[in-house]
Amino acid sequence: MLNPPYRWMLPALALLAPGVEATAAPPRKPTVRPRTSPVAKPAPASIPAALKSIRELSLAPASALLEGPTATQRLVAMAILANDSTVDATDNVTFTVSNPKLARVVKGVLQPLADGSVRVVARVNGVASDPMDVTIRNSQAPVAADFVRDVEPVLAKAGCNMTACHGSPAGKGGFKLSLFGYEPELDHAAIARNDDGKRVNLKNPTESLLLKKSTMAVPHAGGPRFKVNSPEYRALVGWIKAGAPGLSEFEARVQKLEVIPDQPWMSAPKARQRLIVTAILTDGTAHDVTDKVLFSSNDDAIAAVDGDGMVTANRAGETAIMVRYLGQVGVTRIAVLPSWKLDRYPVVESRNFIDEHVQAKLKKLRVVPSDVCTDSEFIRRAYLDVCGIIPPSDEVRKFVADRAPNKREKLVDELLARPEFVDLWTTRWNDTLRNNPRLTRLGLSSYYTWIRKQVESNRPYDEWVRELITASGRNTEREVSVSDLPPNLQSRRGVEVLLRGINQTAPNPAANYFVISRDPLDVTAATSQIFLGTRLECARCHNHPFERWTQDDFYGMAAFFAGIQVRGQNQIPQVVAMNPRSGSVRHPKTNEVVEPQTLDRADIKLETGGDKRVALANWLASRDNPLFSKAIVNRIWGHYFGRGIVEPVDDMRVTNPAANPELLDALAKDLTTHNFDLKSTHRAILLSRTYQQSSKPNSYNREDTSNFARFYPKRMMAEQLFDSISQATGIFLSAPGGRNRRPALPGPLRGILDAMPANPQRVMQFPFVGGNNGRGGGDLGVFLDTFGKPRREAVCECERSADGNINQALTLINGNEVNQKISAPFGKVQMLIRRARNSQEVIEEMYLSALSRLPTPDELREADGLIRAAKTPGEGAEDLMWSLLNSREFLFNH
């Protein structure tokens, strides 16, 4: 769960209740002189044993500026120990200020006393840090009323800016606040300026509508929010009295947040680490805002953070700490090292750049990768991941017996060249690009064929993406005739004229990209998520709370698609055209027409009257756009490892950092070096030792869930599972003895068969299979739907589900797919019983067919017992195969 988004305001709220909590504001005229002397005091009594081996002490930040009466600076002293590890020593050091009349340090916080310059040094155990230069300015100025500090926390705490109230996109009762106060400028306008400023009464502050509504002195649909004279009430009164000022000059200039220290390594569970957050202003000056920001941890189980920025390590692993302030976000990654020590890190073979980066990280984390998997495990894994099906038993036998030292490399190259690889990635891209029946049967089959061609020819990725997002034309490959339409439209008047118009347009199946989401805003959300791995959708309605993308960014991107026109009607093929002059995108806040702008605000040239998408495509699918290449290598990585280097694979953002950024960069660079040849990425991954690791953990990597120290078992995709049951039982879709099934499709979709091979063996060869959700896909559709085949409604990778449910269990326990195939007279199971010489032969062949390995002696004995317990050998063999197919070992790719 998230922290309440307004938590960052709570420290500020404490200011409202004087004396409740020590606050940032120092006494202006201290009555007691600080006793800090320039001479170091004796070190605090207890110096942790670890600090005895201190080698170096570093004090952060390197320099500081205290501007204004409320400015303070938090300090962090990091000790570097003899074994190169670092610990937060702030509580153990003594701080010395060169001129104690100007500033003092209280509990690690530097407070101003008078203007001037000082140097601060930290010392512990005889080791001193470099001095930190501090400038103090305007420390005697009066404290001014402040909207962000005084008002926003009240609105948040009283719930005024929640989704259900004034924070809803439309506001409530004509009064609209930004959700959770992300946009203080707008909130200030809403309260102090809009509607002729009726909400504040500067002459008579307690008569302000804002106060009367929230105390229910006048009717308020939202009920009373706080009492007269409560701290909340007094805060608002004070602010109105001061003239209801807007953002301070300081707040208006915040440009960026930085977290110190960057990427700290925490030595062990229970260790603590202070964070400092610095706001960088437009003039480049840096100011401590630690007490104003909201902290949240991406994974509390690994490291939790409190409201003051104190991180506590909980268990070994990695996470990120996110900070938010005034619409800006910052992040630092935190690694918690395990409690064990590895005196000698074992030598681990590295086969390519992937292994180098993975292992470098693991070594730092004191995590040892698993051993390389067996040949049986490898061939099963590679078949499933590359071809979408388990290997036939004779291939397993051959591979295991092969003595060639490079046999895994040979296998990888063979598999990558097979048509099954094309089937699998065509299916994946059809899912992502949402090739669904809304496109009509001809549209769907044309799009399918187009996508398949790109995969089959391994066309450079950037090339086909450029073609896709600039496509115009008829969405069907061939001309449309009346008989292609659903029966109820065939007799419609004017239908022939309509089709003539459609047929006069040049075909371009790639244009289906725009038929499936025809609105510039939808296309923007889809395009950024699919090709940039970046979810902009949030910024459509409000500034993205966890990211720097704003509504300006979203609508700037959308403006490239303004003028897209999709002509045609429901259930009839369509024509996509771009008319840059005809459309525009307006900013929802200002209602002004937005000019096209890329996410990185690149300087791009637009031809007047030309297709704006061309400029976007050139920027997007460029080797210079790091998001583009990272997004695709991360997606491919996610396919093989069950999780991306950034996870979810299509949610790359500052606050969701990569598990291994160097690895992601290296893969992206490798791809651009290979001119966007995606197969080169597949091959590099498959040949790495990292991919070939066993899924069995050792005692040094059991906890690892994100650094690829072992192979994480994955439940098979729906199609993999279906086809693998066929492979194990020898009953394929069109095989003799099998049911010769074509996908059951409702009438209007039968044209999809155009795009299908004559005798499909595997379900992965199907352009589309309807699920059980009212479209009719027969039992095949129900099976796939049950196991999470995506419906192609969402661009999100998460649409494909690997979750379990009761229907899946019932399907495998009692369903036809398993039970008919194991008892089919011409299936593998029954043939074996008739032909095998002895039960060992039967059992071994079944294990090889279903699990790609031989049984252990124990298993052999148990399996023999299972077969013998049955009434007939045939039934016994059925029982064994049923058990194998219902085992976790079968269900998972491991």
Added chain:
Amino acid sequence: MKTLTLDPTRRRNCEGVSRRDALKLGALPFFGLTLPEYLAALPAHAAPKAESVILLWCAGGPSHIDSFDPKPDAESGIRGEFKAIDTNVSGVQLSEHLPNTAKVMDKVALIRSLTSEIAAHEQASQYLLTGYRPLPTLEYPSYGSVVAREMGGRNSLPPYFGIPDAGRAGQSGFIGAAYNAFVVPDPSQPNYRVEDINPPTRVDNDRMNRRRVFTSRMNDRFAQPLPDDRVRSVDQFYAKAFDLINSTPAKKAFEVSEEPDDVRERYGKTTMGQGALLARRIVEAGGRFVTINKGGWDTHDNIFQRLAGSGGAGRMGAGGRNGGGPLLTELDQAYAALLTDLSQRGLLDKTLVVLMGEFGRTPRVNPRGGRDHWARCRFACFAGGGVKGGQVIGRSEKDGGVPAERPVSVEEVSASIYHALGIDHSKQYVTPTGRPIHLATGQPIKELFG
């Protein structure tokens, strides 16, 4: 003195005070309001009564003017071919082809002003079955899936059912496939049987046990060294599946054939009729949310024949199934029988029955004798589960084109369903992107629970 603690970490409704906070106040005056006055200022929160929901879903989009919102005084191009008849609620008329429903309208709260702008099948279904406008980047969970997650199953039965499926949009979306509907085929078909809850006949108990024992030994060996939750979690679904397989009472719920013939006839031997009867049995046995999805309502042509004529509706509707007999007749029989039966068995109070469809249809009859998609104004019927019957909520303009009074939004419908079940509709789920969303963004329709 007792003070109101404004704990910022606690979820609170828009009124700013959680119910617990309010109760903590006791009868002390609160900012000039006594507690009863204060609570009166909250929207109606009558104690929820429903324990389960039956949703009759008309896929394809039922015409409101020809069913629950007749316009007998409109010109013939709008009025259509059907007459209006009186019901057992004075002043409320229905189409003449809903004669049985007319006799149970005292149990029904009829909304005639449900409105939205989405008139495409897919998106409209998603909208009305999830309470959220569809997004290309996120799939919202349907009501049934949310109910499954919030309430869970009872008596070895899964919580959520679809007959013969849960509709195009009746999916679990981002909350995960564990909450998808359990699919039960059309019980009106002669070869009706629920797939996969019984082992093939040749596999007797002993055999199944041998298989289970062998497999569980394999699983232990395989999973023992692996720390992965996703490998282990499979076990719980297998355990639930065997629970159902081994529970005769749970499986009996599916045996519609055990109902006396006259009961089966009363419901009608149709998808909707037998589906509603099956739904009643499932709810009786412990199911939480049952959707009966009946297509064929996408009547772009020949609408009067398809709604009420003899000789069959003919074409396949958007729902993907052939309609069989006239649609209104089928619906009328099933709906009236269901409400009567539930009421006679004392189940109506505990069972919310919702009848609605993707959208309404155009006020004006088109040249092909059909009506096209129309989302701006249509009907929805609520009954049972604490809903006050015998009332009409909202009113459409005289041509049925737009709401004239009390427009009701899709968001209010979704909040009402959760409210009836006692599920806090302001509860939040977190999407995969970390965005918190409320179960429903609207407020319950006050009039329903008045």
